[in-house]
Amino acid sequence: xxxxxxxxxxxxTEKHPAFHTRKLLYVQPMGLDQKPEGRPxxxxxxxxxxxxxxxxxxAAPGLAYAVFGIPDSPMRELIMGVIDRAEIRxxxxxxxxVSPAKPLPEEAPPAPSPPDAARKRPKKRGGPAHGxxxx
Amino acid sequence: xxxxxxxxxxxxxxxxxxxxxxxxxxxxxxDEDLKPSGWPLIAVDATAKRGSGxxxxxxxxxxxxxxxxxxxxxxxxxxxxxxxxHVEVVREFTARKGS
Amino acid sequence: xxxxxxxxxxxxxxxxxxxxxFKLLVVRGLDPKTGDLGSSYLIACDxxxxxxxxxxxxxxxxxxxxxxxxxxxxxxxxxxxxxxHVEVDGKLTYQKFAAQKRVETASRR
Numbered sequence: 001x002x003x004x005x006x007x008x009x010x011x012x013t014e015k016h017p018a019f020h021t022r023k024l025l026y027v028q029p030m031g032l033d034q035k036p037e038g039r040p041x042x043x044x045x046x047x048x049x050x051x052x053x054x055x056x057x058x059a060a061p062g063l064a065y066a067v068f069g070i071p072d073s074p075m076r077e078l079i080m081g082v083i084d085r086a087e088i089r090x091x092x093x094x095x096x097x098v099s100p101a102k103p104l105p106e107e108a109p110p111a112p113s114p115p116d117a118a119r120k121r122p123k124k125r126g127g128p129a130h131g132x133x134x135x
Numbered sequence: 136x137x138x139x140x141x142x143x144x145x146x147x148x149x150x151x152x153x154x155x156x157x158x159x160x161x162x163x164x165x166d167e168d169l170k171p172s173g174w175p176l177i178a179v180d181a182t183a184k185r186g187s188g189x190x191x192x193x194x195x196x197x198x199x200x201x202x203x204x205x206x207x208x209x210x211x212x213x214x215x216x217x218x219x220x221h222v223e224v225v226r227e228f229t230a231r232k233g234s
Numbered sequence: 235x236x237x238x239x240x241x242x243x244x245x246x247x248x249x250x251x252x253x254x255x256f257k258l259l260v261v262r263g264l265d266p267k268t269g270d271l272g273s274s275y276l277i278a279c280d281x282x283x284x285x286x287x288x289x290x291x292x293x294x295x296x297x298x299x300x301x302x303x304x305x306x307x308x309x310x311x312x313x314x315x316x317x318x319h320v321e322v323d324g325k326l327t328y329q330k331f332a333a334q335k336r337v338e339t340a341s342r343r
Contacts, residue, residue: 080253083246146320153302175265177236210314211314
């Protein structure tokens with residue numbers, strides 16, 4: 001399995017019977033540094049993932065059969081879990097319990113509001129804001 | 136299936152019972168000109184006669200699971216199936232198509 | 235298969251019921267020729283009791299379901315062995331106990 005971030009959804013009315021009642025989400029596979037890796041792909045969600053969630057994405061011949069019991073199903077990528085916490089040596093941890101609304105690495109983190117800045121020690125330079133990606 | 140050269144071995148005592156007694160080797164896939172093609176792979180040796188430097192052919196994916204010496208299936212996705220005696224590649228057809 | 239180093243763990247409470255009870259480990263690919271870590275990775279189910287820093291063999295695809303623990307489970311990659319050593323072109327590129335000795339020597343200094 002690999003990590004992927006849910007970036008959207010796909011709605012479809014006319015489809016192969018194996019896809020009936022299945023929720024289709026658009027996911028962007030990611031590397032250990034949470035940066036996009038490869039092209040986005042459509043995956044079937046059966047665990048209740050939401051937009052912005054980092055998920056476990058699996059893909060293998062026969063995997064859909066192991067999950068849904070449908071033989072010869074034309075399904076490849078499946079969302080098999082939502083990450084609570086991933087801790088990886090050399091990289092920042094991520095997941096729902098780390099930061100529920102973590103911004104994507106390309107976006108700048110929000111600047112601290114004035115009362116927060118005033119509470120910090122004025123003489124020393126402040127460290128990175130909580131959740132900001134390391135350079 | 137593809138050609139490869141056996142370039143090394145992997146020793147692992149703690150492993151799945153289905154892999155007991157099975158030789159694990161490092162192979163370098165080759166193209167039809169015997170040039171390296173792609174990254175090295177870890178594969179089981181279904182011929183049980185491997186030696187470093189041997190020119191072999193291997194299978195990947197689900198088919199590799201069927202190479203267990205006792206029948207049944209092994210949790211492997213790459214397996215060396217045989218040692219190459221010699222290989223010939225006919226080139227004239229490719230030249231004919233382009234000319 | 236590929237060999238890789240276990241570099242992390244994944245916790246997911248909201249997941250396929252078939253994955254319950256499996257340790258989900260992040261494995262980073264290791265070049266067997268040099269022993270260097272690469273950028274490729276997989277999240278794999280552990281079937282042999284592997285732990286962080288172990289170098290392991292990972293099988294992917296439908297063959298990942300060919301172990302007793304992963305049979306009929308929704309699994310696409312499985313850790314099937316813990317590596318003792320790797321030798322390529324006559325050179326030892328990875329050795330489990332040598333790595334442990336280096337750690338012990340470094341901590342004693």
